[in-house]
Amino acid sequence: MKCPQIEKLLPLYVGDDLPADQMESVRTHLADCTQCFEMAAGFSESRSWFREAAIPSFDEADLANMRASVHQRIAEEHEIPGLLDRIFASLSLRPVFVAAAAAIILLGAVLYGLRSVDKPPNQVKPDIAREAEIRDGNEVIDPTGRKTPQTAGRDKPRRIRRKAVKTRSDLIARTDPLPLETKQEPSEQLRIELQTSDPNIRIIWLARK
Amino acid sequence: MRVIDVTLMMDQTRGENEATQGSLTMARLIARAQAGDRQAFDRMMIEHQNRVVSLAWRLLGNREDALDAAQESFMRVYRHLHKYDPSYEFSAWLYRIVVNVCRDQARKRSRIDTSSLDEAFESGRLNEPVSSDKTESAAILAQERKLLAKALLTLTEKERQAIVLRDLEGLATGEVAELLGSSPTTVRSQISSARSKIRAFRARFLT
Structure with a gap:
C-alpha cells in the first residue's frame, strides 16, 4: 500500500x-x-x-446530591395520587361532599321521572275521528269515505291501522258546551270542530254533505 | 520462574473469583431493587454513579448537564427496572439508558455553535468537573479538561458517542455499534473521523 x-x-x-x-x-x-x-x-x-x-472527577458531595435528588423524585412519584384524588385536591373538595351532591342529583332525576309517568297524555285521539286507513286493493279509504290512491308501500301486506283511544261516551262526557265551529269545506265536505275542556284536544269531524 | 507463574495463576484465579462474586453481588442487588428495595437501589447507584456521571460528562461536555443526565438516567433505571432481563449484562443496559438520556438532553439543549466556543467558555457554560483540590497539577488538569471539552464539541453527536464509547469506555466496536443501533462499519468510520479531528485540534492548540 x-x-x-x-x-x-x-x-x-x-x-x-x-x-x-x-x-x-x-x-x-x-x-x-x-x-x-x-x-x-x-x-x-x-x-x-x-x-x-477525559477522566472527570466529581466531588462526593455532588454525587450524594444527585442520589438524593433521585430518591426525592422517586418518593414524589410514589406520592402521586390517583386521578379522582387529584381532582378533589385541585378543587379542594371532600369526597363525602361530592358523593352527597351526586346523590341529590340522582334523587332529583328519579322524582322527575316518576312525575312524568303520572302525567296524563297531552293528546287524546277521538274515536269519532278514527283515522283508520283501510287499504283496499290499490286504494286507501280515509274516515270520510274518500278513496285515495296508494303512493308508497304498494307491495306491503294489507293491514288495518287504528289510532282511536277513547270511546265516544268518554269524549261526550268530557266535552264542554263550548262554541261549536262549523266550517264549509270548499270541496263539498262538512268540517265540524268541537273544542273540549282540554285545550289540547279538539274534535274534528269531516263528513260528506 | 515457576514460582512466579504459580503466583500469577493464583492472582488471576483470585481476580476471577472477585469478579464473579462482584457480578453475583450486583445481580442480587438488582434483584432486590427490582423487588422494590430502595436501599438496594441506592447501593446500585453508588456502584455505578462514577461511570454514569463520567459517561454523561464525556458525551455532554458539561458538568451540570452531566449530573442532570445521571439523575435522569437513574430515574429511568428505576422506572424500567422491572423490564430488565438479568440474563443480559446490567452495565450494557445502563450504558444504553445513559446514551439515550444524553442524546435527548443534547437535542433539547440549544446546540452551542462551535464558532462561539470562546464565548461559551467565558460565560461559564462549558464548565469542566473541578476537584476541590486547588493544587497546580489540578489546575493543569482542569485546563486539559477544558480543552478536551472544546475538542469534543468539534465532533458531531454520532462521532462523539462513538469515540467516547470506544476510546474512553473501552467498548469493542461491535458493542458500540449495537449500543448506538448502527453498523460496525459506520461506527469505524465515525471513530476514524473523530480521531482525525481530535489530532488536528490537539496539534492546533497544544503543540
Whole structure:
C-alpha cells in the first residue's frame, strides 16, 4: 500500500480497529516510511491525551446530591395520587361532599321521572275521528269515505291501522258546551270542530254533505 | 520462574473469583431493587454513579448537564427496572439508558455553535468537573479538561458517542455499534473521523 492509503487507515490502526491483514500491512509500511510513522505517533499521542484528560472527577458531595435528588423524585412519584384524588385536591373538595351532591342529583332525576309517568297524555285521539286507513286493493279509504290512491308501500301486506283511544261516551262526557265551529269545506265536505275542556284536544269531524 | 507463574495463576484465579462474586453481588442487588428495595437501589447507584456521571460528562461536555443526565438516567433505571432481563449484562443496559438520556438532553439543549466556543467558555457554560483540590497539577488538569471539552464539541453527536464509547469506555466496536443501533462499519468510520479531528485540534492548540 502507498502512503495516501496508509494515512487513511492510521486513525483506526492506532486503536487496533482494523482487520488483521490490514493491521499487518500498515505495520509493514510504517517500518519503512518515516513520514507515516510520525503521523501514526501523532495519532497515538492525541489518543492518549484524549483518554487521560477525559477522566472527570466529581466531588462526593455532588454525587450524594444527585442520589438524593433521585430518591426525592422517586418518593414524589410514589406520592402521586390517583386521578379522582387529584381532582378533589385541585378543587379542594371532600369526597363525602361530592358523593352527597351526586346523590341529590340522582334523587332529583328519579322524582322527575316518576312525575312524568303520572302525567296524563297531552293528546287524546277521538274515536269519532278514527283515522283508520283501510287499504283496499290499490286504494286507501280515509274516515270520510274518500278513496285515495296508494303512493308508497304498494307491495306491503294489507293491514288495518287504528289510532282511536277513547270511546265516544268518554269524549261526550268530557266535552264542554263550548262554541261549536262549523266550517264549509270548499270541496263539498262538512268540517265540524268541537273544542273540549282540554285545550289540547279538539274534535274534528269531516263528513260528506 | 515457576514460582512466579504459580503466583500469577493464583492472582488471576483470585481476580476471577472477585469478579464473579462482584457480578453475583450486583445481580442480587438488582434483584432486590427490582423487588422494590430502595436501599438496594441506592447501593446500585453508588456502584455505578462514577461511570454514569463520567459517561454523561464525556458525551455532554458539561458538568451540570452531566449530573442532570445521571439523575435522569437513574430515574429511568428505576422506572424500567422491572423490564430488565438479568440474563443480559446490567452495565450494557445502563450504558444504553445513559446514551439515550444524553442524546435527548443534547437535542433539547440549544446546540452551542462551535464558532462561539470562546464565548461559551467565558460565560461559564462549558464548565469542566473541578476537584476541590486547588493544587497546580489540578489546575493543569482542569485546563486539559477544558480543552478536551472544546475538542469534543468539534465532533458531531454520532462521532462523539462513538469515540467516547470506544476510546474512553473501552467498548469493542461491535458493542458500540449495537449500543448506538448502527453498523460496525459506520461506527469505524465515525471513530476514524473523530480521531482525525481530535489530532488536528490537539496539534492546533497544544503543540
